[in-house]
Amino acid sequence: MENSWRTSQLSIMPSGTSGIGSMAMSANTSVCTPPARFASKEECWWRVCQRVGSVTVVHVDLSPCALRERHAASLLDSMEQMHRHRLRSARRKREFSLCRAALRAIVCDRLGCLNRDLSFGLSRYGKPFALVGETRAPVSFNLSHSGLHGLIAVDRAGRIGVDVEVRLPRPDLLGTVRTIMTPLETRTLSRFPKSEKDHQLYRIWTLKEAIAKALGMGFSLDLTGFSIPTAMLDGMRTCEFRFPHDPSGRWRLEDLGNTLYAAALVLELTQDSFGHS
Numbered sequence: 001m002e003n004s005w006r007t008s009q010l011s012i013m014p015s016g017t018s019g020i021g022s023m024a025m026s027a028n029t030s031v032c033t034p035p036a037r038f039a040s041k042e043e044c045w046w047r048v049c050q051r052v053g054s055v056t057v058v059h060v061d062l063s064p065c066a067l068r069e070r071h072a073a074s075l076l077d078s079m080e081q082m083h084r085h086r087l088r089s090a091r092r093k094r095e096f097s098l099c100r101a102a103l104r105a106i107v108c109d110r111l112g113c114l115n116r117d118l119s120f121g122l123s124r125y126g127k128p129f130a131l132v133g134e135t136r137a138p139v140s141f142n143l144s145h146s147g148l149h150g151l152i153a154v155d156r157a158g159r160i161g162v163d164v165e166v167r168l169p170r171p172d173l174l175g176t177v178r179t180i181m182t183p184l185e186t187r188t189l190s191r192f193p194k195s196e197k198d199h200q201l202y203r204i205w206t207l208k209e210a211i212a213k214a215l216g217m218g219f220s221l222d223l224t225g226f227s228i229p230t231a232m233l234d235g236m237r238t239c240e241f242r243f244p245h246d247p248s249g250r251w252r253l254e255d256l257g258n259t260l261y262a263a264a265l266v267l268e269l270t271q272d273s274f275g276h277s
Contacts, residue, residue, distance in 0.1 A: 046102040052254050055267055060102045060150030062095055069094055072101035099143055099150045106154055110139050125218035142213055149261050158270050161214030163206040164263040177201045180208050180223035188233040202262035207253055210264040
């Protein structure tokens with residue numbers, strides 16, 4: 001089982017070469033139907049970057065690019081267009097358009113549906129889910145973005161959460177993360193030299209945010225009510241996690257971070273995830 005849990009690092013490849021289809025040019029057709037493909041790698045802004053068990057993780061390039069942004073905006077439905085219009089800054093419009101269009105491409109590819117038939121609803125706590133027509137679709141996903149980087153995690157079913165934070169110097173980083181840390185996490189952090197503290201703070205931050213997003217409880221979840229497992233705090237890249245209040249539930253934590261950003265993936269371990277890991 002341990003070997004089946006190992007994360008597979010994939011080459012950064014254009015869409016359509018690694019299981020995620022390329023987008024067609026119209027919001028009224030499938031965003032993934034061949035032979036409509038991008039003329040070059042530069043036109044496509046998302047790439048599969050990792051696979052973790054049955055979960056596919058996609059990196060979204062949020063760099064400014066007028067061509068990409070126009071293309072992405074054309075794929076949004078009327079409600080998404082209205083939301084985009086309400087966003088005040090060009091940066092937020094770009095982030096929303098590029099991430100949502102990439103998500104549409106990935107979900108349509110998974111479901112084999114038309115872009116015009118895909119829409120998104122919101123759970124009680126604001127976590128989105130996919131609808132094809134009026135039927136909730138059999139796909140699970142989560143999205144996060146920071147700076148010029150977005151991550152989308154997608155699976156067949158089960159609860160998943162992903163979080164990303166660009167590694168930038170922040171004078172208030174310790175104060176921010178300390179509000180969600182437990183005494184165990186604080187003691188573990190104190191053992192690291194000063195030069196490594198920011199790195200560890202970002203790890204704790206993204207892991208806890210990803211857990212909250214997987215549960216779909218938003219800000220109602222008390223992040224000080226549980227600790228990241230000690231092995232993970234000490235540097236392991238993956239481990240199993242159980243909530244103190246629900247020891248029967250099993251979750252997998254995965255550190256997806258690199259030198260540019262801290263990132264974490266959390267997925268619920270089910271019989272399906274065991275069978276396909």
